[in-house]
Amino acid sequence: MNGAVFTSLESFNAVTLFSNVSTTQAKIVDFIKAGGTGAIGHSFEPQADAAVDNQFLYSNLLADRDGDGRADLTFAEAAWSAVPYLSWSEVVIGDPLMRIAYGPGQPKAWSCLFADANLDRVVNSVDLYIVRYFYGGILNTNEKEWFEKYYDFADVDQNGIVNSVDVYIIRYLYGTIYE
Numbered sequence: 001m002n003g004a005v006f007t008s009l010e011s012f013n014a015v016t017l018f019s020n021v022s023t024t025q026a027k028i029v030d031f032i033k034a035g036g037t038g039a040i041g042h043s044f045e046p047q048a049d050a051a052v053d054n055q056f057l058y059s060n061l062l063a064d065r066d067g068d069g070r071a072d073l074t075f076a077e078a079a080w081s082a083v084p085y086l087s088w089s090e091v092v093i094g095d096p097l098m099r100i101a102y103g104p105g106q107p108k109a110w111s112c113l114f115a116d117a118n119l120d121r122v123v124n125s126v127d128l129y130i131v132r133y134f135y136g137g138i139l140n141t142n143e144k145e146w147f148e149k150y151y152d153f154a155d156v157d158q159n160g161i162v163n164s165v166d167v168y169i170i171r172y173l174y175g176t177i178y179e
């Protein structure tokens with residue numbers, strides 16, 4: 001399981017870091033003990049909107065936007081991008097400086113492609129539908145409704161709001177096929 005990173009919505013999965021302590025639910029320490037590299041868990045029942053956002057965790061952990069064969073962010077950076085609040089309930093376990101290494105020049109290094117909201121390497125009506133579906137979503141706001149509507153891949157220009165500019169960009173690039 002080298003390189004494996006795990007999260008789950010199990011409420012008390014990080015209530016202890018001792019695997020021989022009996023708890024009511026599975027423990028992320030058992031995943032680490034079995035060879036897992038990193039995990040994020042809950043030390044107590046988290047509020048629903050405090051749960052780890054897997055979209056940010058895995059896209060930021062895997063993305064190699066500059067194409068140097070190494071992921072752009074470390075595990076700690078990707079983890080903190082995915083935990084909505086720095087509070088008492090979330091626990092990050094693993095080497096904070098761990099970084100995915102694809103190897104130089106590896107064509108399989110992953111990165112989201114500009115304007116390709118559903119990650120199928122084509123900019124078309126599906127991407128347009130996704131942006132329209134999440135239209136109005138805002139990343140940095142106290143308005144829960146708009147925050148929950150926000151979707152990172154629909155925010156094409158990555159300015160923290162899904163709006164007409166994102167629609168325009170997809171229309172402009174409509175038909176683009178990434179090799």
Ligand SMILES: [Ca+2]
Binds near residue numbers: 117119
């Ligand atoms: Ca697409």
Ligand SMILES: [Ca+2]
Binds near residue numbers: 158161163
């Ligand atoms: Ca935007």
